[in-house]
Amino acid sequence: MIHDFAVTENYVIFPLMPLTADIDQIKSGGRHFQWQPGLDQLFGVLPRNGEAADVRWFTAPNGFQGHTLNAFDDGRGRIYVDMPVTSGNIFYFFPQADGRVPLPETLQMTRWTFDMNKTGNSLEASPLTDFMCEFPRGDDRYMGKPYRHGFVIGFDPTRPYDFEKLGPPRPSNS
Numbered sequence: 451m452i453h454d455f456a457v458t459e460n461y462v463i464f465p466l467m468p469l470t471a472d473i474d475q476i477k478s479g480g481r482h483f484q485w486q487p488g489l490d491q492l493f494g495v496l497p498r499n500g501e502a503a504d505v506r507w508f509t510a511p512n513g514f515q516g517h518t519l520n521a522f523d524d525g526r527g528r529i530y531v532d533m534p535v536t537s538g539n540i541f542y543f544f545p546q547a548d549g550r551v552p553l554p555e556t557l558q559m560t561r562w563t564f565d566m567n568k569t570g571n572s573l574e575a576s577p578l579t580d581f582m583c584e585f586p587r588g589d590d591r592y593m594g595k596p597y598r599h600g601f602v603i604g605f606d607p608t609r610p611y612d613f614e615k616l617g618p619p620r621p622s623n624s
């Protein structure tokens with residue numbers, strides 16, 4: 451599944467999370483997507499003036515990518531994409547085959563660094579926050595360019611949670 455993407459001066463980056471669609475499962479009335487705990491995250495990197503054959507694929511360990519805050523490149527093949535990433539599956543309504551949902555435990559703003567000058571399909575991930583956050587927003591004047599400020603909704607799990615009003619925060623695996 452792709453949920454969001456990122457644009458820089460010279461590239462478009464498509465993050466694919468390990469939620470897959472199986473046509474037979476859909477035909478038999480099953481859920482559209484199924485979480486795949488054994489699959490990597492995928493990132494397709496397309497040059498802005500390229501076509502489908504020019505997409506280069508990068509992988510990262512199983513996880514769930516959130517919304518893009520911003521992305522930029524240095525004009526020399528290094529690309530930076532900033533987005534929250536968690537080790538679990540936030541879309542609990544699309545469980546894995548055995549019905550389980552790996553709980554999202556981190557959800558940190560993460561900077562992915564792609565080096566188009568290197569061979570291979572690995573990329574670097576470094577955390578930009580030490581707290582849980584999502585729904586980032588940047589300054590439109592800096593979209594696709596180097597920038598200094600971004601805004602997020604932060605989660606503080608130590609604060610009280612109104613179960614009566616909001617219901618359970620996530621489904622149980624039992």
Ligand SMILES: [Fe+2]
Pocket residue numbers: 453517
């Ligand atoms: Fe969304």
